[in-house]
Amino acid sequence: MRKYIIGIDLGGTNIKSSIFNLEFQKIHERSALTEAAKGPFHVLNRIVDIIQEMLSSEGIQPASILCMGMGIPGLLDPEQGLSIFSPNFSDWENIHVVNYMKNHFEFPVYIDNDVRVNLYGEWQFGAGTDYKNLILITLGTGLGSGIVNNGKVLYGTTSSAGELGHMNMYREGRPCRCGSSGCLGRYVSAIGIVKTFTDKLEEGRSSMILEWVGEDCTTITARMISEAYDLGDSLAIEVMHETGKILGFGLSNVINMFNPEVIIVGGGMSAAGDRLLNTVRETVEKHALKLSSRACKIVQAKLGGQAGMIGAAAYAKNKISL
Numbered sequence: 370m371r372k373y374i375i376g377i378d379l380g381g382t383n384i385k386s387s388i389f390n391l392e393f394q395k396i397h398e399r400s401a402l403t404e405a406a407k408g409p410f411h412v413l414n415r416i417v418d419i420i421q422e423m424l425s426s427e428g429i430q431p432a433s434i435l436c437m438g439m440g441i442p443g444l445l446d447p448e449q450g451l452s453i454f455s456p457n458f459s460d461w462e463n464i465h466v467v468n469y470m471k472n473h474f475e476f477p478v479y480i481d482n483d484v485r486v487n488l489y490g491e492w493q494f495g496a497g498t499d500y501k502n503l504i505l506i507t508l509g510t511g512l513g514s515g516i517v518n519n520g521k522v523l524y525g526t527t528s529s530a531g532e533l534g535h536m537n538m539y540r541e542g543r544p545c546r547c548g549s550s551g552c553l554g555r556y557v558s559a560i561g562i563v564k565t566f567t568d569k570l571e572e573g574r575s576s577m578i579l580e581w582v583g584e585d586c587t588t589i590t591a592r593m594i595s596e597a598y599d600l601g602d603s604l605a606i607e608v609m610h611e612t613g614k615i616l617g618f619g620l621s622n623v624i625n626m627f628n629p630e631v632i633i634v635g636g637g638m639s640a641a642g643d644r645l646l647n648t649v650r651e652t653v654e655k656h657a658l659k660l661s662s663r664a665c666k667i668v669q670a671k672l673g674g675q676a677g678m679i680g681a682a683a684y685a686k687n688k689i690s691l
């Protein structure tokens with residue numbers, strides 16, 4: 370019997386699901402709204418429905434599924450199959466995701482953090498293939514990251530290793546929902562760069578973006594800052610460079626600590642590309658240890674929104690072959 374693997378990327382907005390064959394070619398893909406506000410069991414039920422729909426539309430029996438992997442945002446215990454807390458989901462605390470799936474399916478199910486499944490994806494199929502020491506950072510609404518050291522994904526004592534977004538950059542900086550302040554992700558993320566930009570507008574600076582939004586600063590996006598940068602807007606250029614510099618200092622610490630061969634930058638805001646990354650590279654060159662920084666490339670992710678699904682599938686396959 371032909372065997373297949375399911376990969377699920379559970380996000381605050383969308384549930385993205387794919388069926389892969391054992392060569393990781395995609396057989397079927399589906400995306401549906403998460404409807405996170407309706408609570409955890411509504412979301413889990415939707416996932417079960419989606420899987421059943423995908424299988425029946427392809428004529429695949431559940432017995433042909435070798436395993437399933439799921440990437441879930443927030444804190445979790447992969448060994449227990451327990452999602453401890455997820456910030457983007459309402460009432461999402463101590464949810465036994467794997468047990469829930471066991472009530473519906475016989476194939477083994479594995480969960481891991483959403484950024485870590487993206488890391489598995491980029492490592493095995495994207496910008497990180499052939500490397501043994503790599504770091505993925507994702508720039509979305511926040512800054513997430515995952516680390517591979519000597520060919521092993523780092524988990525740490527409570528599966529929380531690699532939370533580079535909470536690296537302290539300023540002693541008395543912007544407050545963070547982790548309870549601390551001045552965390553890297555508060556500055557280098559879609560929300561962070563917009564905040565830097567609007568703070569400067571409040572100080573009386575001007576920008577062409579003000580005309581685009583009809584003076585309504587609440588509708589400014591990170592993408593607009595990239596567009597204004599391309600049009601030579603001096604405030605957009607300044608803010609992009611300032612953000613790149615903060616990320617460069619953060620990554621200098623990371624490079625000194627882990628000595629990676631490559632740092633992969635993914636997530637929606639990575640679309641800023643070299644506008645952001647050139648300053649990051651210059652800052653790293655100046656401030657990280659020379660031997661380490663010369664050995665490390667900083668590149669954009671390759672798989673985009675596909676990394677989570679294929680990474681979750683690869684993670685699950687890895688688990689069953691251990």
Ligand SMILES: [Zn+2]
Nearest residue numbers: 535545547552
């Ligand atoms: Zn924090």
